[in-house]
Amino acid sequence: MALISLDALTKRYGSITALDGLTLDIEPGIVGLVGSNGAGKSTLLKILLGLLEPTSGRATVFDLDVRTHGTEVRQFVGYMPEHDALPPDSSATDLVAHLAEMSGLPAVAARERTAEVLRHVGLYEERYRAIGGYSAGMRQRVKLAQALVHDPRLLLLDEPTNGLDPAGRDEMLDLVRRTGAEFGMTVVVASHLLGEIERVCDFLVAIEGGKLLRAAPLGSFTERTGVLAVEVEDRAEELAAALVERGLEARAASSHAVLVALNDDRPYDIVRDLLAELGMPLIRLEQRRHSLEDLFRDDPTETAA
Amino acid sequence: MTSSRAASSATGSIYDLGYRGYEGPRLGRRHAIRALFAHSLKVCYGIGRGGRAKVAPIVLGGFATIPAIVGIGVLALARQLGAPSGVIEDASPIQHATYFGIIATLVMLFCAAQVPEVLGRDQRHSLLSLYFSRALRREDYAIARLAGVVAAILLFVLLPQSIIFVGFVLSAPDVAAEFGKELALVPPILTQGALISVLLGSVSAAIASFTPRRLYATTAIIVILAVVPVVGGVLVRLDAPTLARFVALASPMDILEATNAILFNTTAGSEVISEADLPDFAYFAAAALISAASIAILVRRFRKIAA
Numbered sequence: 001m002a003l004i005s006l007d008a009l010t011k012r013y014g015s016i017t018a019l020d021g022l023t024l025d026i027e028p029g030i031v032g033l034v035g036s037n038g039a040g041k042s043t044l045l046k047i048l049l050g051l052l053e054p055t056s057g058r059a060t061v062f063d064l065d066v067r068t069h070g071t072e073v074r075q076f077v078g079y080m081p082e083h084d085a086l087p088p089d090s091s092a093t094d095l096v097a098h099l100a101e102m103s104g105l106p107a108v109a110a111r112e113r114t115a116e117v118l119r120h121v122g123l124y125e126e127r128y129r130a131i132g133g134y135s136a137g138m139r140q141r142v143k144l145a146q147a148l149v150h151d152p153r154l155l156l157l158d159e160p161t162n163g164l165d166p167a168g169r170d171e172m173l174d175l176v177r178r179t180g181a182e183f184g185m186t187v188v189v190a191s192h193l194l195g196e197i198e199r200v201c202d203f204l205v206a207i208e209g210g211k212l213l214r215a216a217p218l219g220s221f222t223e224r225t226g227v228l229a230v231e232v233e234d235r236a237e238e239l240a241a242a243l244v245e246r247g248l249e250a251r252a253a254s255s256h257a258v259l260v261a262l263n264d265d266r267p268y269d270i271v272r273d274l275l276a277e278l279g280m281p282l283i284r285l286e287q288r289r290h291s292l293e294d295l296f297r298d299d300p301t302e303t304a305a
Numbered sequence: 306m307t308s309s310r311a312a313s314s315a316t317g318s319i320y321d322l323g324y325r326g327y328e329g330p331r332l333g334r335r336h337a338i339r340a341l342f343a344h345s346l347k348v349c350y351g352i353g354r355g356g357r358a359k360v361a362p363i364v365l366g367g368f369a370t371i372p373a374i375v376g377i378g379v380l381a382l383a384r385q386l387g388a389p390s391g392v393i394e395d396a397s398p399i400q401h402a403t404y405f406g407i408i409a410t411l412v413m414l415f416c417a418a419q420v421p422e423v424l425g426r427d428q429r430h431s432l433l434s435l436y437f438s439r440a441l442r443r444e445d446y447a448i449a450r451l452a453g454v455v456a457a458i459l460l461f462v463l464l465p466q467s468i469i470f471v472g473f474v475l476s477a478p479d480v481a482a483e484f485g486k487e488l489a490l491v492p493p494i495l496t497q498g499a500l501i502s503v504l505l506g507s508v509s510a511a512i513a514s515f516t517p518r519r520l521y522a523t524t525a526i527i528v529i530l531a532v533v534p535v536v537g538g539v540l541v542r543l544d545a546p547t548l549a550r551f552v553a554l555a556s557p558m559d560i561l562e563a564t565n566a567i568l569f570n571t572t573a574g575s576e577v578i579s580e581a582d583l584p585d586f587a588y589f590a591a592a593a594l595i596s597a598a599s600i601a602i603l604v605r606r607f608r609k610i611a612a
Contacts, residue, residue: 049438051612071334071440079438087430089355101340102439104333113327130355146435151327183326 003028003154003186004048009057011043011210018043020210021057026188030180032197032204032218033190040210041190042082045156049079061154075104078147082158082190084139088132092123092142095131096149103150110149117145121175137168144175155179155187161196169196176200228260228267229253231284232275239280246270262287337441338449345453348426349419361418366461369408369415373399373465377472384476394473401490402569404465405497409558412501413530415461420454420509421522428517433612447607451510451600458502466494493568500564504557504592505530507599514606534558537577546580553581554591563588 002025011019019040035041046052047059050070059066061073087095093114100110118127121141126134131142140160147155160176161169177200180187191197197204198218206213232239236252243250248270249261260267268285275282350366351359376399383393394400398407405412427433436446470487477483512529513522537552537559553559559577566573567585 046434046612051434051437071442074438075331075333075440077438079434081431081434081438083431083434085431085435087426087432089358094353098340098344099435099439102337102436102441104331104336104440105327106330106332106336107340109327109329116325150331 002026003062004188005060005063006044007058007060009044009047009059010055011040011047011052012055018210019047019054022207022210022212024205024212024215026186026205026215027203028186029203030177030187030189030201032201033188033207034192034194034197034204035190035207035213036192039192039207041192041207042158043210044207045079045158045188045190048156049074049077075150076153078150078152078155080143080147080155080157080160082162086131086134086139086142089130091128091130092118092134092145093127096142096146099146100149105150113149113151114145117149120148120179121145122171136163137165137171140164140168140172141175144172144179148179151183153185155185157187157189159191160189161191161193173200226262227288228262228271229284229286229288230258230260230271230275230282231286232256232258232280232282235278235280239274239278242274242278243267243270246274256283331440334440334442334445337439338445341436341441341446341449342452342456345423345450346456347453348423349454349457358422362415365411365415365418366464369411369461370465370468372407373404373468373472375399377469377476380472381476384478399469401466401469401494402565402571404469405462405501405561405565406574408462408465409562410531412458412461412505413527413558416458416505416509416530417523417526419457420506420526421513421516421519423450423454424510424513425517425519425522428514428610429519433607433610437612443607443610444604447514447604448600451507451603454510455502455506458506459498462498462501463494466498470494490569497561497565497568500589500592501561503596504561507596507603508557511599511602511606514603530556530558534575534577538575541576541580546582549577549580550583553577553583554587555595557592557595560588560592560595564592 004024004026006022006024009019009022010017022040022044033041033044043052047054048061048066050066050073053067062076064073066073090098093111096118097107097110097114100113101107105113115124115127118124121144123138123141123145126138131139134142140162144157144160147157157176161172164172173196176187176189179185180200187200189197189200202218203216204218205215230239234256236254236256236258240250240252240258243258243260248267250258252258260271271285347353348358350362376397380393380397380399427436433446437443441449470491473487474480474484508529509526512525516522516525533552533556537549537556540548540552553563553575556577559575562573562575563578563583565571566578567588573579
């Protein structure tokens, strides 16, 4: 049984299509939802929560339709929104305990769970202080705590590292990974930063322009190491043709750049030899970091320019 | 010495006891609604918030209650000194029937100051997505918030009335007889209290739900509640009874003045009401209609609002 099931899910805002016939099953685990800004990640999460009505199609969570069984579904779902959503004049304890009750927990249990969850996210000492005085990192932790407080079976995190410095990002990602691994909770992490998602997830779903690009276990994404960009002064087409002749996937991106698919170390030697042979001055040789696009295209050189 | 040890233990060790799941009861939607109702009521009185949030409710509540306490004190003193029965009671402005007139402005200010706090705060801090992603529906949110506001206004109105009730009974030479007399006034007191809280609560809540900005909401509520009757007064001076009728039935404060007079069997002081010369039921119908429309607008607003 899939935990989340989408069937031709479509959402339009006027003339803009945010989700375009998305059909997908998500199994329990830690799932990364990647896509650039505006790809439809937040829209998808909001539809799963019943915060938005889909234009057409169907979404089920725990085998319940989110449109007709919203409150039942949401009792077991935690949501960490992307934007800042905290009142400056409450303390973390008051806010989280109140929201726990909104999830259906009795008042006493809500208090107990709040203390436990705030300790889990590392906010125990500051929990009685007003949120207005918190740092960005602490605010993100409060947002995570309120999503966890009712012990959900499904946790939806929208850009959990938003606005954090590198150290804060590391801590937040570690927290997300531990939360998913230790509690046996299904976590869906939406992010535009593949590098971050890679570190916490075991399954990746990539969407672009509201369409599914690819959904697969993380392992199958990392097989390909990326793209080698060769920058030369001119005659890039000539170099590309020569590289293809030697059996590499290569393409001239412009008159002075060639992109080579990098599946092993072989292209480095071939490029070096060819450049010497052709007498071309090399300006730069660079292995491109995974960008979302080249990971999800079958031909990595196609869009990496 | 001790303080440095405390500091090092405060920052130095985080005990990882592991995470435990929650196996206890999940009470679901009904509990969430009840808890949100209680929360709204508390927000109205600044309970569980900083000192600044308590200033307006305490000051307004104080002004609304002090006349009742003073009036009862004077009455008790007069009765103690053997004033003839009925004389002081009739002369005193502190009576069940007149008290709404005394605190009408305070009730209005209470609505203008506190209702935007309940309805606008969650919008101001983008908290709605945290509420709507939980075990309640958007409609539930709107109704629970409104119910908290209505209960808060009801308390505001009934507290001085209870003081008057208790004061009248306890200071009477014949407590049992006075209790019977007072008891007869309980239905109009409760009816008028319900009318005030539902009508003013729903109108203020509907207005406040449209802006996260407190100042705008407060201003709009005051304009609707206080300025409309003034306009009505001007229109009456211009000798336009049809318009007076319209204003009397469209202005919540005029409606409540009229229902108060009807329920306690007195005459309303407002020129608009005497000029309008409408049948009794018209005011109750207008109160019901305006409340229902306001609640519909409020629910619709939260159904549509982006979260």
